[in-house]
Amino acid sequence: MDDAGSLFLPTQNQIDWMSGPHNTDYVTPMETPWIVSARGAPLSDTVAKEGIRKASGDVRTQRSWRVIYALFAVTLLCLVCAPLFLNTVDQSAPRASGGVIDFSKFGALDRPVPLRGEWKLVWRSGSPGPPAGTELFTQVPGRWSNVGPGEAPLPDQAAASYVLTLEGLRPGRYVLYVPTIHAASRVLANGEILSEWGKPGLTPETTVSTVRAHDVLIDVKSDKLQLQVDFSGYFQRNDGIEGAPLFGLAKPMNQWVTLHWLRSLLLLTSCLILACYGLVVFMYRRRERNWLYFSIAAFAMLPVMAVFAHDNLILVAAPGLSLQNMRLIQYLSVTVALASLVSYTHELFPAETPRWLLQIALAIFGLDFLAYVAGAMIAGTMGLSMVAHWSLWVRIGGLSCVLGIVFLAALRRREGAAVYLLGMVFYFCAMMYTDLVTNSLLPASAVSLDLLPLGMLVMLFTQIVIMAERWATAIGGAEETSGELRQLLDVNIAIASEIELNALLRRIVTVTSQILRADRSSLFLYDGRADELWSMVAEGVESREIRFPAVAGLAGDCFTRGMAVNVTDAYADVRFNQAIDRATGYRTRAVLSAPVVTRDGRKLGVMQAFNRLDGEVFDEADVARMMSFAAQAAVAIENATLFAEVAAERNYNDSILRSMSSGVVTLDPEQRFAKLNAAACVILGVEPEQASSPETQQILAANNPWLVPEIVAVAADGQPKILLDADLKIVTGEVISANISIVPLVGDEGEQAGLLIIVEDISEGK
DSSP states (O other), X not given: OOOOSOOOOOOSOOOHHHHSSOOOOBOOTTSSSSOBOTTSXXXXXXXXXXXXXXXHHHHHHHHHHHHXXXXXXXXXXXHHHGGGGEEOOOTTSOOBXXXXXXXXXTOOOOSOEEOOEEEEEEEOSOSSSSOTTOEEEEEESBOGGGOOSTTOOOOSSEEEEEEEEEESOOSEEEEEEEEEESSEEEXXXXXXXXXXXXXXXXXXXXXXXXXXXXXXXXXXXXSEEEEEEEEEEXXXXXXXXXXXXXXXXXXXXXXXXXXXXXXXXXXXXXXXXXXXXXXXXXXXXXXXXXXXXHHHHHHHHHHHHHHTSSSOHHXXXXXXXXXXXXXXXXXXXXXXXXXXXXXXHHHHOGGGSOHHHHHHHHHHHHHHHHHHHHHHHHHXXXXXXXXXXXXXXXXXXXXXXXXXXXXXXXXXXXXXXXXXXXXXXXXXXXXXXXXXXXXXXXXXXXXXXXXXXXXXXXXXXXXHHHHHHHHHHHHXXXXXXXXXXXXXXXXXXXXXXXXXXXXXXXXXXXXXXXXXXXXXXXXXXXXXXXXXXXXXXETTOTTSBOEEETTSHHHHHHHHHTSOEEESOGGGOTTSOHHHHHHHOOOOOOEXXXXXXXXXXXXXXXXXXXXXXXXXXXXXXXXXXXXXXXXXXXXXXXXXXXXXXXXXHHHHXXXXXXXXXXXXXXXXXXXXXXXXXXXXXXXXXXXXXXXXXXXXXXXXXXXXXXXXXXXXXXXXXXXXXXXXXXXXXXXXXXXXXXXXXXXXEEOTTXXXXXXXXXXXXXXXXX
């Protein structure tokens, strides 16, 4: 496990105060392998590698399960909502040809059918373009400006009528749904006006444009029905019918309309709830700016979803809103939503989003925003339409930027990236598939899901899962940090209370492995006499002591330079000795070393952590934690050193006092007995257990009133005094002859710390 270049036999001089009793089963250069298991047997390849593989695998498995849980949650949400997105439209219905659809061989329209194909187009506005009354054929859905007589395309601002004849119908009540038309429009059946939005005119002056859909109830009494949709578009560059009208019997159509409304409301409600939730999260956690950007993006998407719902909900709620203001709200919302989406993605995955890329993207979105405002002020709705046409590339670029960031984050296994990528890919695929089917480039299945709104909902659901996952991770991180703090507190308490250094250092090393998620950790202390580092604590090889020169390996480099060493690939570092791994079967990948240094700069040793269990490398936060634990170890060693020195000095002083034949009495600054040596107890006739009691002092003072003023005088002037051949009455009442010396005790800073009284019994000699 250790990375030293070679091993040496230890010297006989051990640092006994530091480690207590030693295991003298040292590792020598002759032993192979020189790192063994805790039981003393060689650590096999299978055991060593299987242990770390299992630990690393547990973390990776946990991460994989989190991704699986997230995907399961998204799938479950989609399955719950899937019945609302069943596409009940019969895609096998015949297509229009030459302005006619024949249903005589199709049967009853008990499911909605799309009226797509070749419609008759009657030109109504005259110049520019062909003369009024000119009949052409155009595709629905599609734009009429793509066709025209000869080589000249039709102008995109004009008035025209779409005409389609339905044959082979069975009499009954039918419903026609014409998706949102971005112009003044009118629906007629057999020449009778059934629905009208705005005022379809033949000139811009006579036209009042709006953006609405048509739900029309039609009573069919014969087998033929002529439908006509009048279109007057003078205030935008888009023309034609962008979505195929749906037609069918009233009951199935009403069911389809209900489902369509529910889809729209579900999308709007989900987006609104997520927007509010993201804002609330940000209010409580201001540093989580990603949820602020997410909230802004979700709020900004609401107007866009409202316009493209079953009907234009903005104008349903505010029918007096002008077309220009409605368009301005719609287009500006898209720009704000995309800018916020890019910022949100950047905050989720900052390492995958260069700062310059974010700044360029936001600058482009800012220019796009200003272009919409300028277009509205200069050319009204037509200006907005022109800017929207060119802004298509801005929108494509913004979404591509987001997709690229998320894809890179998913490759790097960032948290939530896989789920985010799933939502993005599903939405893009649904959008592309719908566009291809609408333009008849791909066949549609007979019964399928309405993929475009479902794709939008999946995108929203993935963000719900990301939000929940991030929140759960934040809570887990807080709990983990709290646990780390508790462990650090326990270590600090142990430093203050634990006397046994060996047990304390083992505890510090164990906590280091737990908090750093390291496979194992070690503490090497410096033996100054041998100039070696030796293993005070080495997890995984506890049974034997490891020694190597203080300059060898990664540990030696860390000790010599007094700086942390973080190696992400041990085998790529020339300081690492690969022979040790070959001898032990342990595969060292990442190594983090930190010097153990006292506050006054003395180097005591090195702490090392090996191989994170999750397979990642040690980061800067791990380096900071490791330095903290190394400082804790230094404090513990310093405390143990101080305790040992104090204990040794105390024992030395006690030994001196015990060996003296003269009585020694110490008084504290308040002139109370502090300590009496054994000789003093014998001379003064005091029982050892009563030596420091106030009663003993009172008896001696009462028996010798002449002595008290002498003691007070020495305490007052600090001058030593010697009393020769004095009669001293002891506790037992016997009078002895004694030489008495009274000496002041002086502290480290010169202050008086008490008195020292030396009593020499000269009775026998006298």
